[in-house]
Amino acid sequence: MNDVSVHFEGVSKIYPHFTLDDLSLELPTGTIMGLIGANGAGKSTTIRILMGLVHQDRGLVHVLGREMPREQAAAKLDIGFVSEDMRLYGSATLAWHMNFVRSIYPQWDQPYAETLLRRFDLKPRQKIKGLSHGQRVKAALLLALARRPRLLVLDEPTTGLDPVARQEVLGELMAVLADEDRTILFSSHNTLDVEQISDQITFIDRGRIIASDNKEVFLDRWRRLRLVLSPEADLPSLPGVVEIGGSGRLPVLVTNRFDPAMVSACNDAGATVQAVDPMTLEEIFVVNVHSRREKQTV
Amino acid sequence: MNYAMVKRLILKDWYLQRWAILASLAGVVATLGIIATGGKVAFLLGLILLITVIIAIGAQMAVSTIVTERKEQTLPFVMSLPISYREYTASKIWGNLLIFLVPWLTMVLGSFGLLLLSPSSRGLLPYAAIMSTEILLSTCLILALALITESQGWTVAAIMAGNLAVNGIGYVVAHIPGIAKGMWGSTIQWSGAASAVLLAEFTTIALLLGLTFFVQAKKNDFL
Numbered sequence: 208m209n210d211v212s213v214h215f216e217g218v219s220k221i222y223p224h225f226t227l228d229d230l231s232l233e234l235p236t237g238t239i240m241g242l243i244g245a246n247g248a249g250k251s252t253t254i255r256i257l258m259g260l261v262h263q264d265r266g267l268v269h270v271l272g273r274e275m276p277r278e279q280a281a282a283k284l285d286i287g288f289v290s291e292d293m294r295l296y297g298s299a300t301l302a303w304h305m306n307f308v309r310s311i312y313p314q315w316d317q318p319y320a321e322t323l324l325r326r327f328d329l330k331p332r333q334k335i336k337g338l339s340h341g342q343r344v345k346a347a348l349l350l351a352l353a354r355r356p357r358l359l360v361l362d363e364p365t366t367g368l369d370p371v372a373r374q375e376v377l378g379e380l381m382a383v384l385a386d387e388d389r390t391i392l393f394s395s396h397n398t399l400d401v402e403q404i405s406d407q408i409t410f411i412d413r414g415r416i417i418a419s420d421n422k423e424v425f426l427d428r429w430r431r432l433r434l435v436l437s438p439e440a441d442l443p444s445l446p447g448v449v450e451i452g453g454s455g456r457l458p459v460l461v462t463n464r465f466d467p468a469m470v471s472a473c474n475d476a477g478a479t480v481q482a483v484d485p486m487t488l489e490e491i492f493v494v495n496v497h498s499r500r501e502k503q504t505v
Numbered sequence: 506m507n508y509a510m511v512k513r514l515i516l517k518d519w520y521l522q523r524w525a526i527l528a529s530l531a532g533v534v535a536t537l538g539i540i541a542t543g544g545k546v547a548f549l550l551g552l553i554l555l556i557t558v559i560i561a562i563g564a565q566m567a568v569s570t571i572v573t574e575r576k577e578q579t580l581p582f583v584m585s586l587p588i589s590y591r592e593y594t595a596s597k598i599w600g601n602l603l604i605f606l607v608p609w610l611t612m613v614l615g616s617f618g619l620l621l622l623s624p625s626s627r628g629l630l631p632y633a634a635i636m637s638t639e640i641l642l643s644t645c646l647i648l649a650l651a652l653i654t655e656s657q658g659w660t661v662a663a664i665m666a667g668n669l670a671v672n673g674i675g676y677v678v679a680h681i682p683g684i685a686k687g688m689w690g691s692t693i694q695w696s697g698a699a700s701a702v703l704l705a706e707f708t709t710i711a712l713l714l715g716l717t718f719f720v721q722a723k724k725n726d727f728l
Binding site: 258281282288311 | 513521586588
């Protein structure tokens with residue numbers, strides 16, 4: 208279990224109006240996983256179960272080799288956690304928070320904390336209630352990073368940040384990624400942020416994982432094909448087609464199993480491939496979600 | 506149980522509530538001073554103020570260290586630390602009780618001292634002990650409900666119930682024959698009835714705190 212930092216097996220959590228359903232997930236040590244989902248998809252519930260803050264109704268959860276939630280205290284000694292809804296104590300200064308966290312974590316790295324103070328332009332003597340939202344997120348990130356965690360769990364940390372603060376936060380995260388033993392789980396509904404730093408992507412929708420793979424695999428295999436059909440030709444049957452759009456003679460197909468050989472297969476079937484467009488992670492996510500929801504409706 | 510972590514969390518709350526603790530202490534000392542000046546009006550005014558300050562500090566601590574922690578979303582920060590919910594519960598119960606004991610003990614020692622110094626009021630000492638313990642019990646009730654429900658509404662209801670209980674129990678206890686008989690005398694008459702009421706109060710406190718730990722241990726979701 209040492210080469211896997213996070214292991215979910217058949218995890219379910221039932222609320223009156225939401226169910227996290229049979230979630231299985233593995234996060235190998237040293238990888239950066241982006242958890243993408245719309246609001247209310249189950250990202251925060253997944254992360255809270257991972258942290259031991261919400262107990263699963265069914266299934267097994269192991270984090271850094273510890274069984275959750277039973278061994279959450281020991282596991283959290285090696286986890287840095289920042290979430291969008293996390294606030295620091297408004298009446299205390301950042302310096303007080305740093306001393307408080309330092310007194311708990313023996314691996315606290317003071318020189319690194321001071322570097323982050325300068326990089327994020329934070330003043331340790333300033334009270335938290337006097338900080339802007341962006342500064343508060345950076346302060347929380349500093350407190351999580353300077354404890355040198357083996358696993359960094361970030362639940363929508365960039366939500367509500369202005370573009371400059373967002374880039375600073377993402378930049379620091381990318382610098383952290385240089386440490387190959389550090390594992391990061393990054394949840395967001397902003398696919399651009401996730402795309403920048405993740406090497407593993409998991410899509411979650413309505414409490415279920417709908418796809419999980421290497422980022423490059425997603426970007427390489429997903430393509431939008433713009434076709435022109437000759438009057439006598441039918442739409443060619445292609446592997447992995449998840450969406451068909453466009454008009455009758457000018458169909459647009461989205462496939463998740465693109466292969467260059469598909470172009471000649473289309474030509475042989477009487478369809479001219481006008482363009483093969485690469486897709487952004489956001490487009491892949493949206494098509495994935497729509498396709499799954501349509502299947503559910505049917 | 507990681508006692509070192511529980512201690513750190515208690516010290517955190519002590520630091521964050523330091524001004525409230527100092528203010529309550531100053532309030533208790535000031536009201537004891539009013540009582541010490543002598544006279545019936547000063548005694549009654551001081552007593553009302555003293556009870557108000559003590560009940561207020563107990564309620565204020567429960568609201569600001571438990572309910573506000575959830576409301577202002579500092580709970581995710583605390584729960585991201587290497588603690589279990591059992592340790593969080595222990596830190597809140599012991600931290601709040603220790604904070605409350607500072608003004609409460611000042612009140613108990615101060616009022617006992619004043620009663621002992623005034624020969625004509627010594628008979629009130631058993632009644633004062635019962636009522637001081639009743640205030641401690643009301644604070645434990647507020648603390649228990651704040652922790653279990655994490656709701657501002659329920660905590661306010663517990664504050665109101667606690668306040669009413671102080672008045673109601675004060676009236677009932679003052680009319681128990683074994684206690685009422687020696688209340689206005691110049692000697693301390695510690696009756697079996699007074700001991701029984703005190704024992705019942707301390708037993709209720711122990712049960713309330715035990716029940717709080719039990720209910721908290723059964724909780725599954727903390728955020």
